Structure formats: C-alpha cells, structure tokens
Amino acid sequence: MKFRFKALQRMREPDELDSPTLLAAPRGWIALFVVMITMGAALLWVFVGRIPISVDAPGLLTRHGGTALVQSPYAGMVQEVLAQPADTVTQGQALARVEDDSGHVRVVSAPFAGQVVGVPVGDGEVVQPGSTVAAIERTDVGGSSADGSATGSGGDVVAMVFVPAARAIGLAPGEPVDLSVSTAPAGAFGLLRGTIESVSPYPLTREAVSGLVGGDLAAGAYAGSSPPRLVVVDLLPDPHTPTGFAWTSASGPPGRLTTQVSVTATIDLGHQTPFDMFLGR
Incomplete structure (x- = not known):
C-alpha cells in the first residue's frame, strides 16, 4: 500500500501537545471589538436617543x-351684481339685486362687514333660495x-x-x-x-x-x-x-x-x- 509523502512525514513528527494554539489573529479580535462597540452604541441609541x-x-x-358665504333668500334672476372681489363691504350693504317671478326687485345685503373674496353669480343668472351670492372674509370679529x-x-x-x-x-x-x-x-x-x-x-x-x-x-x-x-x-x-x-x-x-x-x-x-x-x- 502506498502512502503520500506528506502523510508519512506527519506520522514521524511527535505530537506538539504543549504548544499554544492560535484561536484568532489580532486583526480578528479588533474587528470583533469594533462590531460589539457598534452594536452597543446602536442599542443605547434605541433607548435613550431622541x-x-x-x-x-x-x-x-x-x-x-373666517370666510362666510352669503346666500340669496329669494328665487329669480340676478338683475345686477353690486360687489366684486376685493371690495370692502359694510353690514347691510347691497351685494346684488334679484328680480323675482312677479317682477319685484329684491336686494341681497351683506349680513356683516368684511372683504369680498368671491362672487360666484353674474348678471342674468337665475338663482334659487340658498344660492351663494358672495363669499366674504369677515372683518367684524376682532x-x-x-x-x-x-x-x-x-x-x-x-x-x-x-x-x-x-x-x-x-x-x-x-x-x-x-x-x-x-x-x-x-x-x-x-x-x-x-x-x-x-x-x-x-x-x-x-x-x-x-x-x-x-x-x-x-x-x-x-x-x-x-x-x-x-x-x-x-x-x-x-x-x-x-x-x-x-x-x-x-x-x-x-x-x-x-x-x-x-x-x-x-x-x-x-x-x-x-x-x-x-x-x-
């Protein structure tokens, strides 16, 4: 039976039981410490970080x-719009004239003072009770x-x-x-x-x-x-x-x-x- 040369050489060498065994190189220990420190810092941040x-x-x-909507209490056709965006109006000031079915002209007035920010109706438009005539940013509060x-x-x-x-x-x-x-x-x-x-x-x-x-x-x-x-x-x-x-x-x-x-x-x-x-x- 033939054996490899390295195997025969190994059998002739005595067992080195008293020699220290190197478990890890210094570089490996440094890497381990770095990882442990990083994990410890991360764990600390989880509990005390902000x-x-x-x-x-x-x-x-x-x-x-705020901004309130002024609605028409009348049904009819808008005869004339009397306020435009950016206008400043006082309480009771006319915003629009509405002609009802009987031919009477009704005036829609501002219930409070403020600044007009929007007028969604125009002359000749038909409105119903509850239709918005103007959006007014109120200036009568404060x-x-x-x-x-x-x-x-x-x-x-x-x-x-x-x-x-x-x-x-x-x-x-x-x-x-x-x-x-x-x-x-x-x-x-x-x-x-x-x-x-x-x-x-x-x-x-x-x-x-x-x-x-x-x-x-x-x-x-x-x-x-x-x-x-x-x-x-x-x-x-x-x-x-x-x-x-x-x-x-x-x-x-x-x-x-x-x-x-x-x-x-x-x-x-x-x-x-x-x-x-x-x-x-």
Whole structure:
C-alpha cells in the first residue's frame, strides 16, 4: 500500500501537545471589538436617543371670523351684481339685486362687514333660495385692517390650519408653529412664526370646513380623506420686519402679507425615543 509523502512525514513528527494554539489573529479580535462597540452604541441609541416629531398640515391666512358665504333668500334672476372681489363691504350693504317671478326687485345685503373674496353669480343668472351670492372674509370679529392686508400688530390676522384628527393628539395652545407661506418661498424668506391659539375639541365636517374657507371647492384642499381639527395659529408680531410679523430669517419678504393665502404649517410635537416609536407609543 502506498502512502503520500506528506502523510508519512506527519506520522514521524511527535505530537506538539504543549504548544499554544492560535484561536484568532489580532486583526480578528479588533474587528470583533469594533462590531460589539457598534452594536452597543446602536442599542443605547434605541433607548435613550431622541427623534424630533412634527406634523405638517395645510391652512391659510385669514381672520378670526373666517370666510362666510352669503346666500340669496329669494328665487329669480340676478338683475345686477353690486360687489366684486376685493371690495370692502359694510353690514347691510347691497351685494346684488334679484328680480323675482312677479317682477319685484329684491336686494341681497351683506349680513356683516368684511372683504369680498368671491362672487360666484353674474348678471342674468337665475338663482334659487340658498344660492351663494358672495363669499366674504369677515372683518367684524376682532380688530381688522379694512384694506385686506395683514398687519403685524397682532390684529385679527391668523392662520387657520386643518390637522388630520389622528395627528392632532397632544396639540395644545402655546406650542410653536412654523408656516411656509405660498407667496413667500421659504428658501428665500424663511418661515412665518406663530403659536397655537386654540385647537377645536372635535373634528370638523366638510360642511364646517366649507363655511370657514368660503365654499366646498376650497374645502377640498383642507378637508382631506378624514375630518380634520381646526388649529388657529396666532402670528408673532415683529415691528422690525416689512410684514410686521416674525420670521425665521432676518426680515422676511419685502412686502406686506395679504389674507386668503395658503400656508403649510409645521408643528413641533417634541421628541420620542426609537424604542417608543417602534412600539407605537
């Protein structure tokens, strides 16, 4: 029987039982320690780390009274529209004349003072009782600027933000809010600053949202798939900026703000550990 040379050579060598056995090279131990330290740091971060939590929601700059729809109590044909968008109207001022079937001319008047933001009817149009004649942003609730501009003296200018009910838990008055204004790009002018003034106790129906923003078409941008809660944001005044309001930048945009401008609000909800987030707390 033939054996390989290496096998025969191995049989002639004595067993080296007293020689130390090398289980791992130093390079392997270093790699093991690095992995253990990394895993320990990751485990520590899971329990003591902090992840900022915020909620984003759409809204608009308006006044405390919001935008209300003025409806015709009469049926007939619109003989003349007496108000146009951007007009300032007083309580009792005529908005339109409607001629009924008997030939009598009926006057539809503004039930409150405000600024006209929309007129969905025109001369010669037939209306029914309940048809919208004008959408008016109310200026009779709180102190307001009659020209429709937003002034930084506190005034009546606020941001109405519509937060999904499921994400509004924990919101409370006094919490800071940053507003990205559609007419003032955040990359150039920063964010408008404010604080939560109030949070509606119950979610709003689509009809309630429609009554605040001036119609069902506008409500579609804020109601979403689930009823939202209304968060009223009070804007922080700053007399040193052109707008009169505080911004995250030094001065904000160069001109004054106007109402009926869409915004996106970012509300800081605090921090949460990754472990709590994993558990859904």
